[in-house]
Amino acid sequence: MELYLYVRHFPAEGDRLHDGIVKAVHGLATGLVAVGAKVTILCESSAIADSSHQTDAGYRIECFANPIQHRPAFRLSESLKFYIANLPHRSRVILNGILHPSIYAMAQLCQQCGVPYIVAPHDVYSPEMFRKNPHLKWVYWYLFEKRTLQQAKAVQLLDLRQEKWLLRLGIQTPCFEIPNGFSPADILPDDSLRWNTQATPRILFFGRLDAHHKGLDRLLDAFRKVVKLTDAQLTLQGPDQGDRTRLQKRARSMVAKNQVIFLEPEYEKSPTAAIAPYDIFCLPSRYEGFGLSALEAMLAGRVLLVSQSAGIAPHVQMSGCGLVVKPEVTAIKSGLLELLQRRGEWRSMGLRGRQYALEQLNWQRIGAKALRQY
Secondary structure, three states: OEEEEEOOOOOOOOOOOOOHHHHHHHHHHHHHHHOOOEEEEEEEEOOOOOEEEEOOOOOEEEEEEOOOOOOOOOOOOHHHHHHHHOOOOOEEEEEEOOOOHHHHHHHHHHHHHOOOEEEEOOOOOOHHHHHOOHHHHHHHHHHHHHHHHHHOOEEEEOOHHHHHHHHHOOOOOOEEEOOOOEOHHHOOOHHHOOOOOOOOOEEEEEOOEOHHHHOHHHHHHHHHHHOOOOOOEEEEEOOEOOOHHHHHHHHHHHOOOOOEEEEOOOOOOOHHHHHOOOOEEEEOOOOEOOOHHHHHHHHOOOEEEEEOOEOOHHHHHHHOOEEEEOOOHHHHHHHHHHHHHOHHHHHHHHHHHHHHHHHHOEHHHHHHHHHHHO
16 A cells, blocks of 8 residues: 655655644654555645655655646646556545645545545634634535545544534544654653743743634633732744734733743744743643644643643543643633642653653554554
């Protein structure tokens, strides 16, 4: 069996692995290769010529030229179409993305060529997802996304609990669970880990500054209540999704100066190293496919507060490294206060989460599970 993982915007040389889906696909491809699979990542670029690259991780990248300026969203590279039409027998194509025209176009191409495909959305078809820009998302759902999922051989979810949203939308396609894993480069040495016992507690959100998706408006509202009862500092670090200015204004109107800090991404530093100086990692998302940054916080030995909608929530519960709460202001506030009161347990909780991640969420283990499903 040969596996082909399609991600339209994957880097042609396998570098600059900053985007969440790109990191996840790279990790899964690496894990699959480690257990004996032959894996090729398919992508497209605005270059004028196709390219092929063999990575050190063992998988191949085939990048297809799609150079038309302002190309239609549904238009695939002509050479990619030819490539799919000539795939070997027993090939499997995994389409990575959600509500994206290129995924629909690839699904239809696979159908035409008789190539079975699996959809890996990397996010959740929950009601909360549809509440932002609903006029666009619902139209796209009924015209394109629903058909893509119905024609798939399976849907690859990051957390099998997310299947309930598909069933409510009338999707009966079989689902299976493949969680996210971590990069070995993100493992910090044991002797580098520290836990804060005296200084002001530092709370961190690390990820895209998307207020609705990540629940950052609710986090700020909850933090305003927390700092009235105890000393703490909140940092929000990540790329702006158009909400930074609004969130900064919200923070300034509610809390004292320097109690909420906004930082730009630090791509030259590993996520685990960026997270390690903080005490509590907070992911209060309204909906969340998995929460790769939360996994990186587990590797850093931090204590976590994550919303119950996050795909990583069951792993936080099983490891005992933090709390799982509803993505609501009152629940976030109560969770943060409880973790602040349990300061004496931060080290033991953090080490439990780190050990769990190392044993259960490494890409080779995940790759073996994925290969059985494929």
